Amino acid sequence: MEDYLILMRLDILTKEAQPSPEQLQIYMKQYQEWVNGIVAQKKFKGGTALSTEGKVIQSNHIVTDGPFVETKESLAGFIIIQAESFEDAASIAKNCPILMGEGNSVEVRKIMSIHKEE
Template sequence: MQYLLMLYSDEAGWHRLTAPEQKQWMAAYQAYTGALASAGALRGGSHLASPRTAVTVRVAGGRTQVLDGPFIETKEQLAGYFIIEAPDLDDALAWAARCPAASHGVIEVRAIGTPPSP
């Protein structure tokens, strides 16, 4: 089964890091991505552009509304994602716990392609 790991973090946190700290975090993400790939679990993933570049689309009353910026105002923004293959939710949660984002943000884990509960 595939799972989406959504990585949420405080965008300002990256800019507060020194250059060596940023390099250390990048190495941690590269190692994590390598571990996913070596285990055959990696299906895709990427970091995302700043939330300031987001555009939100909503259709209300038959009219399309396009708004600049993210819809939800929160301290932590969606910063990136991984799509992984895991035999079950417990395995997906174990991968999420190993992700560097778990130590400086939040990771939301969702199964992909499962029908909604009744």
């Protein structure tokens, strides 16, 4: 099995796009059920939500507030899973409840090691 990163993107800034407290409670329950299903398969390795604040550091060492590109879609969080293949990882990602929101997306990336173990 190999490690894969599932990046979750949604609009976390536009006030009108934010769920009510009741909706948020439902969404969090759905998300926890999804993650618990991955845990039950022994494929969950970790993950977290990300704050809406950040800094972008460009190659010329200019630091700006961020981390936003020119879109309302922001990186809201990620999880790391183990999967047999990209297809297996994508199959798991397809069930992410974030995808029920208009314009939301998830991205699956294989984690590659660039550091040698000593």
